[in-house]
Every structure is written in structure tokens, then in C-alpha cells.
Amino acid sequence: MASDNVLLEVKNLKKYFPVRKGILRRVVAHVKAVDDVDLYIKEGETFGLVGESGCGKTTIGRTILRLIEPTAGGVIFRSKRLANSSEQYREVDVTAASPKVMKALRRDMQIIFQDPYSSLNPRMTVGAIVGEPLLVHGVARGSEREDRVRHLLGAVGLKPDHMKRYPHEFSGGQRQRIGIARALALEPQLIVADEPISALDVSIQAQVLNLLEDLQDEFGLTYLFIAHNLSVVKHISDRVAVMYLGRIVELARTEELFDNPKHPYTEALMSAVPVPDPDYSAERIILKGDVPSPVNPPSGCYFHPRCRYAREVCKTETPVYRHLGGEHFVTCHLADSLNLRPVRKG
Amino acid sequence: MAPLIEVRGLKTYFYTDDGVVRAVDGVDFTIEQEKTLGVVGESGCGKSVTALSIMGLIQTPPGKIEAGEILYHRNGNVTELTNLDPKGKEYRSIRGNEIAMIFQEPMTSLNPVYTIGNQIMEAIILHQKVGKKEARKRAVAMLEAVGIPLPRQRIDEYPHQLSGGMRQRAMIAMALSCNPSLLIADEPTTALDVTIEAQVLTLMHDLRKEFKTAMMLITHDLGVIASMADDVVVMYLGKIVEGSTVRNVFHHTKHPYTQGLMSSIPSLATKRHRLVPIEGVVPDPFEVPAGCGFEPRCPQSMGICKRETPPLKEVVPGHRAACWLYE
Numbered sequence: 001m002a003s004d005n006v007l008l009e010v011k012n013l014k015k016y017f018p019v020r021k022g023i024l025r026r027v028v029a030h031v032k033a034v035d036d037v038d039l040y041i042k043e044g045e046t047f048g049l050v051g052e053s054g055c056g057k058t059t060i061g062r063t064i065l066r067l068i069e070p071t072a073g074g075v076i077f078r079s080k081r082l083a084n085s086s087e088q089y090r091e092v093d094v095t096a097a098s099p100k101v102m103k104a105l106r107r108d109m110q111i112i113f114q115d116p117y118s119s120l121n122p123r124m125t126v127g128a129i130v131g132e133p134l135l136v137h138g139v140a141r142g143s144e145r146e147d148r149v150r151h152l153l154g155a156v157g158l159k160p161d162h163m164k165r166y167p168h169e170f171s172g173g174q175r176q177r178i179g180i181a182r183a184l185a186l187e188p189q190l191i192v193a194d195e196p197i198s199a200l201d202v203s204i205q206a207q208v209l210n211l212l213e214d215l216q217d218e219f220g221l222t223y224l225f226i227a228h229n230l231s232v233v234k235h236i237s238d239r240v241a242v243m244y245l246g247r248i249v250e251l252a253r254t255e256e257l258f259d260n261p262k263h264p265y266t267e268a269l270m271s272a273v274p275v276p277d278p279d280y281s282a283e284r285i286i287l288k289g290d291v292p293s294p295v296n297p298p299s300g301c302y303f304h305p306r307c308r309y310a311r312e313v314c315k316t317e318t319p320v321y322r323h324l325g326g327e328h329f330v331t332c333h334l335a336d337s338l339n340l341r342p343v344r345k346g
Numbered sequence: 347m348a349p350l351i352e353v354r355g356l357k358t359y360f361y362t363d364d365g366v367v368r369a370v371d372g373v374d375f376t377i378e379q380e381k382t383l384g385v386v387g388e389s390g391c392g393k394s395v396t397a398l399s400i401m402g403l404i405q406t407p408p409g410k411i412e413a414g415e416i417l418y419h420r421n422g423n424v425t426e427l428t429n430l431d432p433k434g435k436e437y438r439s440i441r442g443n444e445i446a447m448i449f450q451e452p453m454t455s456l457n458p459v460y461t462i463g464n465q466i467m468e469a470i471i472l473h474q475k476v477g478k479k480e481a482r483k484r485a486v487a488m489l490e491a492v493g494i495p496l497p498r499q500r501i502d503e504y505p506h507q508l509s510g511g512m513r514q515r516a517m518i519a520m521a522l523s524c525n526p527s528l529l530i531a532d533e534p535t536t537a538l539d540v541t542i543e544a545q546v547l548t549l550m551h552d553l554r555k556e557f558k559t560a561m562m563l564i565t566h567d568l569g570v571i572a573s574m575a576d577d578v579v580v581m582y583l584g585k586i587v588e589g590s591t592v593r594n595v596f597h598h599t600k601h602p603y604t605q606g607l608m609s610s611i612p613s614l615a616t617k618r619h620r621l622v623p624i625e626g627v628v629p630d631p632f633e634v635p636a637g638c639g640f641e642p643r644c645p646q647s648m649g650i651c652k653r654e655t656p657p658l659k660e661v662v663p664g665h666r667a668a669c670w671l672y673e
């Protein structure tokens with residue numbers, strides 16, 4: 001493993017979805033949703049995954065939780081729960097785990113969804129929703145379960161008497177809190193938060209971000225934080241991976257990424273974000289064209305048709321994902337020679 | 347600069363089974379010619395209803411413009427839009443010819459069964475009174491102007507064949523093809539990815555200058571407002587709580603709600619710090635608080651705030667706020 005306090009490692013992960021056509025539903029092509037991704041997440045950190053719609057963020061998150069099966073590659077998780085008395089943790093490949101091991105892993109890894117409206121069962125009370133994992137995993141029942149639920153609701157800033165109410169009686173932000181309480185019920189080590197604040201009103205987003213930060217301190221949680229909003233990812237993450245068309249194009253510690261970007265896509269993405277300051281006048285780098293289809297990605301570097309630095313080699317050869325030193329990784333032929341623009345401080 | 351649209355005391359209510367929604371509840375603002383007015387606020391605060399009121403597109407029933415006037419200045423004359431029949435000839439000609447609107451989801455305003463070329467040409471033929479051949483030429487030029495690649499080919503494609511960003515460009519092309527004096531853009535980039543958003547915003551910025559079009563830009567994204575607007579109004583629960591130039595609103599923020607919004611969003615350009623959220627939630631439209639609508643969430647609330655609604659008034663020259671702190 002990459003270093004001592006690594007909790008999760010994703011190795012050469014690939015997920016190709018078949019594209020079917022015609023009455024025979026023949027497979028005519030594949031969507032390379034995740035195309036050879038390597039990353040590790042350290043215990044107690046927030047790892048941000050950012051990129052534009054369809055670049056494969058959700059697919060990575062769901063493959064890690066084995067909600068979908070990968071096409072190739074591995075997901076190594078260090079479980080404390082599965083460790084025997086002589087070891088600190090047990091290393092398991094999630095993608096090859098037996099159903100029994102998988103059931104234990106489900107307690108270690110939880111997910112918070114983007115849409116607080118559709119992710120909660122409308123016919124269950126909040127108490128039942130939050131307490132359900134405790135029941136399913138046989139962790140607590142009866143009045144003990146009720147106590148746990150009450151405690152969880154308190155931890156996410158809801159009231160005990162909310163237990164008897166139904167999801168539709170709550171606002172978006174409150175529903176997201178319910179989802180978070182449910183994810184916390186089994187005392188997981190890792191939480192995959194897939195766009196957890198995108199559906200919320202601006203004034204509510206900060207409440208949920210602060211809550212996630214507080215819970216991390218309190219319970220020693222590790223987050224995989226998936227979002228398309230670069231400002232939010234920068235705010236919450238210790239390290240950030242930038243994705244483009246199923247690949248990680250750059251990964252670094254947050255300050256390093258924003259102060260010293262090495263990939264032209266990262267540079268363009270950062271410059272495109274509208275900054276809430278009318279005096280902020282950094283020239284925007286406007287990328288040409290649209291994001292290409294992952295069914296039929298461009299030759300060479302996937303980014304080359306939109307890249308203002310592209311040279312001949314970029315059209316013909318696929319750059320490898322490589323280590324630049326420290327914790328900085330990049331997928332670009334020219335990373336060593338380019339002098340890219342960092343985020344200008346306001 | 348001269349005013350183009352003056353909205354005075356506008357109230358637009360909806361009469362629903364659950365009660366009356368005061369969607370727009372006494373709103374005053376001016377859109378100057380050739381300027382961009384940014385309208386910002388959270389979901390449900392009345393941004394779209396304000397825009398639809400100007401367009402004469404409030405569905406009646408359940409909606410009704412209960413009070414106020416919308417003064418439209420053109421060629422030295424003033425037309426009071428709320429006096430016109432929304433379905434009548436004059437309003438129809440204003441809508442589309444002089445005031446155009448683009449929506450968040452372009453699929454709702456592009457017709458899926460016609461090519462984008464047909465739809466743009468239809469607008470041009472209707473508003474510019476030219477023949478089919480000339481209209482097609484102008485439509486191609488318009489598509490080119492909004493940066494759609496291979497416009498001669500794309501003009502014969504259907505909306506679903508275009509990507510989200512291209513559809514939004516096609517919408518802009520359609521809206522601008524009648525050379526309106528006001529373009530109302532309701533969350534025009536919210537559904538787009540950030541690199542595509544940057545393309546579309548830059549395009550709107552440039553075209554607005556070129557066509558000398560005024561714009562009412564509706565968004566909940568303070569970043570978009572800061573980079574696009576000349577003037578800003580902040581809405582909360584159907585009312586304007588603050589309004590001034592973009593620099594005043596961002597750098598000399600007056601209203602506690604606006605201050606709350608600013609401190610609750612992370613920015614790429616500032617150092618990491620703990621966010622200060624606004625406590626609580628936007629109240630249900632049927633349970634609007636007495637007094638100041640923001641009072642239950644306001645960190646600076648005082649006795650009077652619970653009892654009396656603060657009027658929107660100038661607190662320093664050119665800067666309006668509705669808050670008892672500035673009495």
C-alpha cells in the first residue's frame with residue numbers, strides 16, 4: 001500500500017458499460033465510464049473527486065461500495081471491524097469479497113446521495129429510516145435502537161421528536177441530515193458523499209458542509225466527497241482528484257493543486273469558476289467545444305481537442321498517469337514544461 | 347443611463363388550494379438601458395414570477411398581478427405593461443420582438459419536433475419581416491455568432507441532437523434574433539457544466555454589448571452575478587431586501603440576509619475558513635412571518651423586527667435595503 005494510514009486503495013479500476021442497439025440488443029460499443037483509475041484515500045481525510053457531468057465520479061463511488069461490479073481492477077479496504085485480535089486491520093479486496101465479508105464491509109462503508117428527496121422511503125418514519133440499518137445488521141433493537149436513533153438525530157442537528165414524522169414534512173436540508181444520520185448509524189469508517197449539497201439551497205449548503213466537518217472530527221470519519229463544484233471541493237478536501245472522461249488527469253493536495261496546477265484541464269476548470277467578487281478579474285480560459293463522448297473518446301490524450309497547449313504527441317500517444325513527486329500525480333505529456341496559471345487570490 | 351423597465355410596487359399572487367402564495371410581494375426596481383440587472387435569491391423567493399410578470403406570462407388563474415405597474419420605456423413613450431391584455435396583439439408583439447426570455451432548461455422552450463433552424467427562422471420571419479431565404483441566412487449567421495460549430499449543418503438538426511450547451515446557445519440565438527431591447531435570462535447556465543457555463547456567459551456578455559441589449563439575469567449563483575451584473579437586487583420571500591450596484595452589494599453589503607449569503611459560500615479565490623451558514627430555513631410560503639421576513643433567521647434581529655415590516659429604502663445614496671438596522 002502507498003503509505004501507512006491508507007484506508008482505501010483503488011487499483012487500475014475500470015468500468016465499461018455496454019451500449020446496446022437494435023431489436024437484438026447487441027452490444028455495439030462500450031461507455032468507458034471509469035478507465036483505469038488509481039487512487040488511495042487516507043484515514044481521516046476528505047478526498048475530493050471533481051469533474052464535469054459524465055466523467056465517471058458516481059461510477060467510481062458506487063464501484064468502491066460495490067453497488068456496481070467493476071469491469072477490471074481492485075478496491076482494497078482496510079477494515080478494523082474484520083480484524084482479528086492480533087491485527088490492527090484486515091485488508092480486503094472489496095471487488096472479490098464473499099457475501100459474508102461484504103455484509104460486514106457494508107457497515108464500514110456508507111453513502112450519502114445527492115437527492116435528499118428520492119433517497120428516503122416516503123412511507124417510513126424518520127425513526128424507522130435512520131434505525132433500519134441497525135435492524136438489518138442486528139446491531140440494536142427495541143429501546144436500545146430507539147436511543148441510538150435519538151442520539152444520531154441529535155448528532156446531525158435534528159430533534160428527537162422528529163422520529164415520528166415522515167420525510168415529506170422536512171425541508172431539503174433536513175432531509176439531507178436524515179440521510180446523513182442513517183449513513184452514520186453503523187459507525188462506518190468511510191462515507192462516500194455523492195454531491196451531498198448540490199440539490200440544496202445556497203444558505204443550507206453551508207449548514208450541511210459544516211455538519212460534515214464536525215461529524216468527521218467527532219467520529220474520525222473518512223470522506224470520499226464527490227462534487228462538480230470546484231469551490232466546494234476546494235473548501236472541504238485535503239486532497240483532490242480531477243477527472244476527465246473516465247480518467248484522473250490530476251491529483252494533489254488541495255493547496256498544491258490550486259497553487260501549482262500541472263494539467264491544462266485543471267487550469268481551465270479553475271479559471272472558469274465564477275468568483276463571487278466583482279473586482280476579481282482573472283482572464284477566463286475558454287475551452288473549445290464540448291466534452292467528448294466517453295463511448296468514442298479522442299485519440300491520444302482525451303483532452304487534446306480542447307487543449308490549448310496540445311502538440312503532435314498529444315494526438316497520437318496516450319499520456320500515462322504518473323507521479324510528479326510528493327503527492328502530486330498527473331496525466332499529461334507536457335506537465336514538466338508547462339507553466340500553468342494558479343488560482344489568483346482575491 | 348435612461349430606464350428601460352421600471353417595476354413599481356409589483357404584487358403577483360397565486361391562489362392555490364392551500365392558500366395564497368404572495369410570490370412577488372411589493373417589488374420595486376429599474377432595469378437601465380443596455381445594463382445588466384442581476385436578480386439573486388434562494389429557491390422560491392419569486393425571481394421567476396417577477397420575470398414572468400414582466401413577460402405577461404403569469405397563468406391566470408391561479409396567478410394574478412394584484413398591484414403595481416411595469417413601465418416600459420421605448421422611443422420616448424412609456425407603456426404600462428400590466429394595462430395590456432397579456433394575450434393581446436400589442437403584448438404579443440413586445441414579447442419576442444422587444445423583450446425575449448431564455449429559460450434554465452432549453453428543452454422547455456425549444457420545440458422538439460422542429461429543427462432549430464426552423465424555430466430561429468420562424469422568429470426572424472415574424473419579427474424582422476423578411477422572406478424565408480433571407481431568414482435562413484440570418485439564422486445561420488446567428489448560430490455562428492453564438493459559437494455553434496458548422497452552423498450550416500447544425501441548422502437542420504433537432505434540439506435533442508444538440509448537447510446541453512449547444513441547446514442553450516441555440517436558445518440565445520433565437521432570443522437575440524429579434525434584437526430585443528431586454529433579454530430576460532432565467533438561470534441560463536445552471537444546468538451546464540462549468541467549462542460550458544464559462545463559454546455561454548462569455549458569449550452572453552459579448553453579445554449583450556454588441557446588440558446593446560439590456561439584461562435581467564436571474565441566478566442563485568453569486569459568482570455569476572459578480573462577473574456579469576452591473577446592478578443587483580437580492581430577493582427574499584417575494585420582496586427585495588437589498589439593491590444597488592454590484593460593487594456596493596458585494597463590498598458594502600447592508601442587509602443581514604445578503605451578508606449571510608456571502609459568508610455561507612466558499613470561494614476559489616479566498617483562503618479556507620469555516621463557513622458561517624444562515625441558521626434555519628426559508629419559511630413556508632403560507633407561513634410568512636409577521637414583521638421582517640428574515641427575522642427568524644437574522645442574527646441581528648431586534649424587537650421591532652418581529653412586529654413591523656421594514657420598508658425598502660435608500661440607506662446611503664444609490665443603495666437600498668429593507669432592514670430596521672438602518673433606521
Ligand SMILES: Nc1ncnc2c1ncn2[C@@H]1O[C@H](COP(=O)(O)OP(=O)(O)OP(=O)(O)O)[C@@H](O)[C@H]1O
Pocket residue numbers: 017018031032033051052053054055056057058059060228294
Ligand atoms: N448504468 C449505466 N449504463 C450505461 N452507461 C452508464 C451507466 N451509468 C453511468 N453510465 C455512463 O457512464 C459515464 C459516467 O457516469 P457517472 O454517472 O459516473 O458520471 P458523473 O461524473 O457522476 O456525472 P454527474 O456529474 O452528471 O453525476 C456517463 O457517460 C454515463 O452516461
Ligand SMILES: Nc1ncnc2c1ncn2[C@@H]1O[C@H](COP(=O)(O)OP(=O)(O)OP(=O)(O)O)[C@@H](O)[C@H]1O
Pocket residue numbers: 360361362367368369370387388389390391392393394395396405408409566631
Ligand atoms: N403556478 C403557480 N402556482 C402556485 N404557486 C406558484 C406558481 N408559480 C410559482 N409559485 C410560487 O411562487 C413562489 C415564487 O416562485 P418562483 O418560481 O418565482 O421562485 P424562484 O425564485 O424562481 O425559485 P427557483 O430558484 O427555485 O427557480 C414559490 O413559493 C412558488 O411555489
Ligand code: SF4
Pocket residue numbers: 601602603638639640641642644645646647648651656668669670671
Ligand atoms: S430588519 Fe431586523 S430581522 Fe430583518 S434583516 Fe434587519 S436586523 Fe435582521
Ligand SMILES: [Mg+2]
Pocket residue numbers: 057058059194
Ligand atoms: Mg454523479
Ligand SMILES: [Mg+2]
Pocket residue numbers: 393394395532
Ligand atoms: Mg425560478
